[in-house]
Structure formats: structure tokens, C-alpha cells
Amino acid sequence: MNATHRLGIGLAALGRPAYINVGRANELPPGRSVERMREATWNVLDTAYAAGIRWVDAARSYGRAEEFLGGWLSARNPDDVTVSSKWGYAYVGEWKTDAAVHEVKEHSLDRYRAQYGETRELLDGHLSVYQVHSLTEESALFQDLRLQEALAELSAEGVRVGFSTSGPRQADTIRRAMTLDVSGQRLFNTVQSTWNILETSAAEALREAHDAGLRVLLKEALANGRLAVRPPEAVQAIASENGVRPDALALAAALSRPWADIVLIGAVSPAQLGSNLAAPTVQLDEHQLQELADLSVPPERYWTERSALPWT
Numbered sequence: 001m002n003a004t005h006r007l008g009i010g011l012a013a014l015g016r017p018a019y020i021n022v023g024r025a026n027e028l029p030p031g032r033s034v035e036r037m038r039e040a041t042w043n044v045l046d047t048a049y050a051a052g053i054r055w056v057d058a059a060r061s062y063g064r065a066e067e068f069l070g071g072w073l074s075a076r077n078p079d080d081v082t083v084s085s086k087w088g089y090a091y092v093g094e095w096k097t098d099a100a101v102h103e104v105k106e107h108s109l110d111r112y113r114a115q116y117g118e119t120r121e122l123l124d125g126h127l128s129v130y131q132v133h134s135l136t137e138e139s140a141l142f143q144d145l146r147l148q149e150a151l152a153e154l155s156a157e158g159v160r161v162g163f164s165t166s167g168p169r170q171a172d173t174i175r176r177a178m179t180l181d182v183s184g185q186r187l188f189n190t191v192q193s194t195w196n197i198l199e200t201s202a203a204e205a206l207r208e209a210h211d212a213g214l215r216v217l218l219k220e221a222l223a224n225g226r227l228a229v230r231p232p233e234a235v236q237a238i239a240s241e242n243g244v245r246p247d248a249l250a251l252a253a254a255l256s257r258p259w260a261d262i263v264l265i266g267a268v269s270p271a272q273l274g275s276n277l278a279a280p281t282v283q284l285d286e287h288q289l290q291e292l293a294d295l296s297v298p299p300e301r302y303w304t305e306r307s308a309l310p311w312t
Contacts, residue, residue: 003255003280008055008082009048009273010219010264014041015058015065018097020309022225027269034064034095040268041068046076047270051277055082055262057192057217059133060115061089061103066122073126083126084190084217086164087115088133102311107132107139109147116154129190129215130154131162137173142180152182162190164219168299170194171205178209192217195260196227197235197253197292201299210259217262221254222247223302224309225266232295238288244278251279253292 013019017032029036045056058065066085073081088107093099119127132141132151141147151161165173170193180187191209193202195218210216222228227235228247239249254263267273284292 004052004277005054006255006261006263007053007251007277007279008057008217008262008264009044009053010057010266011041011065011069012059012062013266013268014044014062015068016063016091016093016102017095018093018099018102018311020224020306020311021266021268022309023229024225024268025312027272032097037064038068038071041065042072042075043270044267044273045069045072047273048265049076049078049081051273053265054080055084055264057084057219057264059086059089060119061086061091061133063091063093063095066119070122070124070126074124081126082128083123084129084131084162084192085119085123085127086131086133087112087119090115097312099311105134107135107141107144107147109144109150112147112150127159129160129162131164131190131192133164134166135163135173135177136165136167137169137176142176148180148182148187152185152187160189160215161187162192162215163188164192165202166194166303168201168303170202170299174202174205174209178212178214188214190215190217192219192264194218194220195254195257196221196223197250197295198223198227198297199299199302200293200296203257206257207259210261215261216259217264218254218257218260219264220266221263222250222266224306234291234295238284238291241288242282242284244282245275247272247275248278248282251276252282252284253289255279256284256289
């Protein structure tokens with residue numbers, strides 16, 4: 001798989017009017033109406049597909065992301081796009097940027113059944129991977145055998161089962177989730193986790209997952225835009241050395257992980273995506289990789305700072 005084909009498009013910042021990504025607001029259409037956000041999503045998807053990207057990631061909680069994606073798939077009818085989505089969070093923001101609550105989490109059998117039906121209808125046969133959204137060690141899924149069995153049944157429909165992670169204990173969650181099996185078969189086939197040059201704590205667990213045969217997806221490689229908009233001096237310097245912008249440098253660092261199968265991009269405009277697409281051209285040397293490794297912060301600090309980002 002070449003480097004561009006290792007990139008995927010994530011729709012977290014396009015399917016709803018408000019999100020926590022820094023540097024997003026000025027790239028979105030005025031008013032952020034449903035129609036304009038649909039058009040923005042299609043523009044990004046068209047640009048990504050033309051560039052060779054063949055993985056798109058959505059979620060039930062990403063507002064109308066699945067609806068927008070399903071419409072694009074029906075209109076363009078590509079036969080080589082892998083679609084992953086997630087269940088577990090419900091979008092409750094009512095298309096308001098100033099909603100008091102934007103999403104609500106619940107890992108239950110009822111929530112799974114309801115949301116899988118919604119996803120299947122909106123994506124109309126295109127779903128390839130269905131993931132538990134933001135699994136943590138505290139999730140009820142680990143004790144709910146009926147839920148595990150229901151998830152395992154997806155394989156009969158040709159859908160792979162995965163999970164995403166968040167929080168300072170991602171590594172513990174990944175390792176625990178890898179031990180789950182139903183009728184002697186491993187439950188999960190994919191894992192999607194946050195990894196970027198500031199938050200590297202899941203790296204070893206993700207390598208273990210990759211070596212065990214799971215498809216590894218990296219999310220938030222730009223730290224929700226922070227590495228693009230206000231990068232550390234070292235990131236800016238190394239980006240300049242390589243003739244790219246900080247966003248491409250941060251994505252190149254993620255692509256340099258040999259255990260990362262797919263690196264998700266959260267671009268909200270063709271312009272942002274164009275800058276991101278310089279990442280596969282960057283070849284980082286050992287000295288540069290070590291400089292970037294030195295920027296890693298304790299996961300507790302990283303996730304505290306992330307949780308303070310406003311929905312705008």
C-alpha cells in the first residue's frame with residue numbers, strides 16, 4: 001500500500017456544525033447550514049478520492065456525516081472505497097453550535113441495535129467496518145456477553161468489528177479488548193486510536209495489535225488541529241526543513257509508524273486537504289524523528305488539555 005492509500009478521511013468535523021478542532025471555523029461555509037455542510041463534505045470527498053484516498057470514517061454521533069457520505073456514495077458509486085463507522089455515541093446537538101450537550105455515550109445492546117440499523121440504512125450496503133466508539137476499560141461492553149455476541153454476528157454480513165479508544169489509558173483498553181473472543185474467535189479486527197507527536201502512549205499497544213493481525217487506524221494525528229495552527233517550534237522548524245507546513249509534518253510522523261495501517265485526516269476543505277496531502281512526500285531522518293519524539297507529553301496532561309477545547 002503506497003503512502004497516499006494509507007491516508008483516510010475522517011468526517012468528525014464535517015458532519016455537524018460544531019466541533020473541537022482548532023483552525024476549522026474559517027474553512028467552513030458561512031452559516032454552516034445542512035445543505036452547505038453537505039456540499040463541503042462532498043467537495044472534500046471528491047478531492048480525497050481524486051488524490052487516491054480510499055478509506056472514509058464516520059460515526060453515528062458525527063451529526064449527519066453518515067447521511068452526507070451515503071449520498072456521496074450513491075451519487076459517485078465508487079467500488080473501491082472502504083467505509084468505517086462507529087456506534088455508541090448519539091448526536092444530540094440539534095444542529096446548534098452552542099448546544100449545551102453535543103453527544104451522549106452509551107455502550108448497550110439496545111443502543112448498538114438501534115444505531116446499527118440507522119447506519120445500515122444511511123450507508124446502504126457500503127459499510128465495511130463497524131466500531132465501538134471510544135471504548136474504555138470502564139465500558140459495560142467488557143461484561144456484556146450478549147452485546148459481544150451481537151457484535152460477532154456482524155461477520156456473517158461481511159462487516160468487520162472494531163473499536164476506537166480515547167483517554168489517557170488507551171493502551172490498557174487496547175490490550176484488554178484484544179483478549180475478547182466469542183465462540184473461540186477474536187471479536188475485534190480493527191482498532192482506531194489517538195496517536196500524534198504529543199500523545200504517543202498507545203504506540204506499543206498498537207504495535208502489538210498490528211502484529212496480532214488487527215488493522216490499526218490512527219486518529220487525531222494533528223491533535224485536533226493544534227499541531228497545524230499552533231505547532232511547537234520544533235515542528236515548525238522540521239516542517240520548514242522538509243518544505244511543508246506543520247500539518248503535513250505531523251501527518252508524516254504518523255505515517256512513519258510501521259504499524260499504522262491507516263492515518264485519518266480531518267480536513268474540512270479542499271485547501272486543508274491539499275496541504276495535508278504533502279505528508280507522503282516527507283522522509284524524516286532519525287534525528288528529526290527523535291526531535292519529534294521528545295515533544296511527547298504525559299497522556300493525562302494531553303487529555304486534560306483536549307477536554308478543555310471548546311465546541312465551536
